[in-house]
Amino acid sequence: MAPAVLVQNPTIAPVTDTIKDKLNLKSYPADLQAALDDAKAQFTKRNPNSLRLHEEAVNNLPGGNTRTLLYTTPFPLSMKSGKGHQVTDEDDHTYTDFVGELTAGLYGHSNPNILSSLTNTISTIGLNLGATTAAESRFASLMRSRFNLGRVRFCNSGTEANLHALAGARKYTGKRKVVVFSGGYHGAVLSFGSGQPAENNVDLDDWVLGRYNDVAGAKELIEGLEGQLAAVLVEGMQGAGGCIIGTKEFLAQCQESAHKIGALFMLDEVMTSRLAPGGLQSLLSLTPDLTTFGKYLGGGLAFGAFGGSTEVMSVYDPRQPGSLAHSGTFNNNTLAMHAGYAGLHDVYKPEVCEEFSKNGDAFREKLNKACEGTNCCFSGKGTIMAVHFSADGEMKESDVTCVEVIKEDWELKDLFWLEMMEEGYWISRRGTIAMILGTPQEELDRFVAAVESFLERHRNLVRS
Ligand SMILES: Cc1ncc(COP(=O)(O)O)c(C=O)c1O
Structure with missing residues (x-):
């Protein structure tokens, strides 16, 4: 090999x-x-x-x-x-x-494991079979063991993963509002980079924005929404926001306050799951109710996934009356199911x-x-980082705490x-x-x- x-x-x-x-x-x-x-x-x-x-x-x-x-x-x-x-x-x-x-x-542009998985899939399996396959369950099983998940569902992008996970959180809790943080990015229609929901976001009436890494602020905001809040959705490191690391205290507070009022804690690991074998959550001892994935996990193909406890994910169990439908022509497409598995199993051990x-x-x-x-620094974690040039004079990595304080x-x-x-x-x-x-x-x-x-x-x- x-x-x-x-x-x-x-x-x-x-x-x-x-x-x-x-x-x-x-x-x-x-x-x-x-x-x-x-x-x-x-x-x-x-x-x-x-x-x-x-x-x-x-x-x-x-x-x-x-x-x-x-x-x-x-x-x-x-x-x-x-x-x-x-x-x-x-x-x-x-x-x-x-x-x-x-x-x-x-995996780069020509990883031999990925390439052979793709060519083998094309030549011996076929592009899409219009049926459930052994490959999707095998890949789900690997993701479950790697990221400590009860159940998983596949989709086609990180954006979709967050949309479906949010729908699941709303169904499970019966509530609508969601706390997110300025600088957060959870997809093309779930964007909060400017400190406001973007104009083309979905569910414009349901977002409540907090300040990233503000422990006391997060506690007050989340707990103040008791009876209305479906979920707290947060990145462990704000990637698009400029590779801003969430502190252990801040993320733990988000989890604790969400649970205190019966809301779900959702961690967006679309970027960060590659930072540790069990994702960033394993380094921070977080136990999200729902986690979203994407990016490299498709082996380089369009990919998304969301997973969590068996109980929460059962809102998507078609055996249950009244469960949510989650369709998608390409959810279990053969190329992503095989290349994604080859990448996680054979390459990114x-x-x-x-x-x-x-x-x-x-x-x-x-x-x-x-x-x-200098006024330049690099923030981030592991193999994901961002360069900053401050308009406010000298800046160190430790100064990069939330979008409000960075004047690029x-x-x-x-x-x-x-x-x-x-x-x-x-x-x-x-x-x-x-x-x-x-x-x-x-x-x-x-x-x-x-x-x-x-x-x-x-x-x-x-x-x-
Ligand atoms: C943290 C995070 N969530 C979600 C997404 C959306 O993923 P996609 O571009 O696959 O829809 C991204 C994309 O950059 C992301 O960084």
């Missing part, structure tokens, strides 16, 4: 002291706007095919876009292919992929998960060391994003890094050096 952690096609570019040559500059502009203008001009010059494709795409998709996060100015970079831990754009630049499909890409998370923590520590004394300097973040592409790193523009299994250590070290030189060449912009 192939080793679980693979180093595939490591094309290590030499560490550059400066990217001045690449940017074709005599010196770095001291002014942020001028530096950004230079970096954008260089981006436009080196990516003519992406520009052309974007100009075509605006005729077919609103703004040329079908996934808002990927819309960037001056135009989005168009990727052509991926291999191992790398992606290659339409102008043939190859990058170390730190977007890692926002945590769904954990508990020991691989632990080692990978340790590497991620060590990487983040090195990055934060490089950032000392988005222009500096843009400059970082553009210049890291010049260095050969593909990072999400909002600054999230989700590592891919098998990324060579040399590429991590080279990134630390690239961050150091970014902070050095722009010292007038990053030091207060």
